Amino acid sequence: MTLKDIKQLYDFKVGAKVKQYGILYVLRQSFFILIRAIYRTDSYVILSTDTKTTAITPDINIIKLTSLKQFKNLLVYNQLVWDIKRNVIEAMLKRDEIVFIVIDNNMICAYAGIQLEGKYKFGINTMMDIPNGFIMFKNLYVSIDYRGKALGKYLNIVRINDSHDERRKIVFVQKENIIAIKNWYKLGFKEIVSIRQTTLFKKFTTNHFSFTNSADNYKDLERVLNEL
Structure with a gap:
């Protein structure tokens, strides 16, 4: 090396x-x-919005993927290469999730997903059923060489303004990720719930949550997404 x-x-x-x-x-x-093999704590915030954003994206090549077949055809016909984990995108598409990718010079350099239904995993081992009327934003990734170019912001704008405008949009963010939280604020999201997750032996997990001042609507965020 x-x-x-x-x-x-x-x-x-x-x-x-x-x-x-x-x-x-x-x-x-x-x-x-x-010591995390024995004990660990993690903190998250849930941010949400039910509106679209007026922010605009520049003229960059963002493609919406809705099936694994579409993705494979795109790779073949355009001879694309990638600086990302292709298996992550394929796994999301196999679960019928929506994926947006950014292409630059035949390079897949960023992606972000939307999960419409099913079980959503966060933290070590917490699985929650996505309630009706909600969609989850997940798996935002930008290749190292393309960071600092606001690709993550543009992917978020596209996801917010996608056709599922009747559903409330949700994103889980680690509480320490102040930059990401500020960026979501700029796009109209509000912090609804703060979660402190405690895990023992990577198996036994408890979630303690508290509401913020903006939690007086959204039906207490569907009672913290049906108690997680």
């Missing part, structure tokens, strides 16, 4: 997390990794 390989590995594993979450969060996670 060369010094360049080591630097790329550091940028991918550590540098990106420091930039997104902050050095204190990374140091805290590095410490707790030693």
